[in-house]
Amino acid sequence: MIDANAPKPIYEQIKEYILLQIQSGEYAQGDRIPSERALSETLHVNRQTVKKALDELIHTGHLSVQIGKGTYVSQRKFDMQLETLTSFTEEMMQRGQRASSRVLSQGISLATLAESHLLQMPTGASIVNIVRLRLADDMPMAIEHTQLVEAYCPGLLNGHDFSAESLYDVLLRQYAIRLVRAEQTIGARRATAEESSLLDVLPEDPILAITRITYGERGQRVEFTRSAYAGTRYLLQAVLKSARA
Numbered sequence: 001m002i003d004a005n006a007p008k009p010i011y012e013q014i015k016e017y018i019l020l021q022i023q024s025g026e027y028a029q030g031d032r033i034p035s036e037r038a039l040s041e042t043l044h045v046n047r048q049t050v051k052k053a054l055d056e057l058i059h060t061g062h063l064s065v066q067i068g069k070g071t072y073v074s075q076r077k078f079d080m081q082l083e084t085l086t087s088f089t090e091e092m093m094q095r096g097q098r099a100s101s102r103v104l105s106q107g108i109s110l111a112t113l114a115e116s117h118l119l120q121m122p123t124g125a126s127i128v129n130i131v132r133l134r135l136a137d138d139m140p141m142a143i144e145h146t147q148l149v150e151a152y153c154p155g156l157l158n159g160h161d162f163s164a165e166s167l168y169d170v171l172l173r174q175y176a177i178r179l180v181r182a183e184q185t186i187g188a189r190r191a192t193a194e195e196s197s198l199l200d201v202l203p204e205d206p207i208l209a210i211t212r213i214t215y216g217e218r219g220q221r222v223e224f225t226r227s228a229y230a231g232t233r234y235l236l237q238a239v240l241k242s243a244r245a
Contacts (some may be wrong), residue, residue: 002043010045014053017043019062021051021071032070033063051114066200074232088142090133090168098133101163102133104198108150108157118213119222120150126150130162133198140199142229152177152222177222188231199230206231 002013013104021027036054040047054071057063088099111129116123127147134141146167148156153175160170171177187209196203207215208229216222 002045011049011053011056014039014043014045014050018053018057022062027073029073031073033073035070055119057095061232065202066204067196088144090166094193097136100135100138102135103154103161103163104131106130106134106157106162115147117225118224119147119223121149121151128153128156130167131159132162139233140230141233142227143195143198144225147224148222149220152216152220171222177216179214179222181211182218184210184212186210191228195228199228201230201232 001073002010002017004010006013006074011099015019018027018033021033026159027033036047037049039045039050039054055065056069058065061074062069065071080237091099100116107129109129110124111119111121111127113123115121116125120125128146128150130146130148132144132146133142150156156170156175162170168179189207189209191199191201191203191207193203195201195207196205208227208231210225210227210229212223212225212227213221214223214225
């Protein structure tokens with residue numbers, strides 16, 4: 001199994017052993033793998049050597065850590081398409097996943113100067129704020145802070161449960177607002193302590209920080225969203241075309 005006399009380093013042999021268990025289905029996606037101690041006893045190797053092998057497999061994305069729970073075989077990553085405007089709920093449905101949310105907070109605030117500029121509305125006008133933890137098959141994927149011009153959707157927070165309902169569906173059905181275009185920026189940074197707790201990632205794990213301004217059919221700015229996506233659970237995909245004639 002592990003050959004101490006082989007030219008290949010022992011930690012590399014451990015990596016190959018674990019990858020073989022994954023490929024054979026012995027360790028399936030989402031399964032918790034044995035602890036460092038259990039692996040060191042099974043393979044008759046030093047625990048620190050096992051840790052080095054696991055750390056590298058975590059770095060390459062084959063394994064992931066859930067704080068306080070253990071090390072797991074990574075689930076397949078979600079492709080984030082950059083060409084089409086879709087809601088989180090629509091994205092998950094297209095992938096055969098069950099979308100759900102936890103509403104962390106919601107309410108009405110008065111637009112600051114910066115917010116009035118972003119949403120092209122008067123300073124001091126009412127803004128609807130909804131902060132949600134977005135989940136796919138109960139796995140936390142993103143923290144999403146949405147701000148909407150309250151004048152376009154008065155009473156939005158009355159009679160709706162945005163832990164279960166799609167915001168975009170409600171805007172269309174109740175207010176006849178069809179969102180047709182968005183300007184989006186994507187950056188990378190480390191998770192904050194609150195984000196690592198909510199998203200169940202390590203503090204040093206990457207976060208995809210996404211901002212989006214979304215427009216209605218009349219060209220009006222309806223929504224501004226700041227999102228923190230668990231970077232280890234996503235792949236970005238885009239179709240690129242040559243700029244040459």
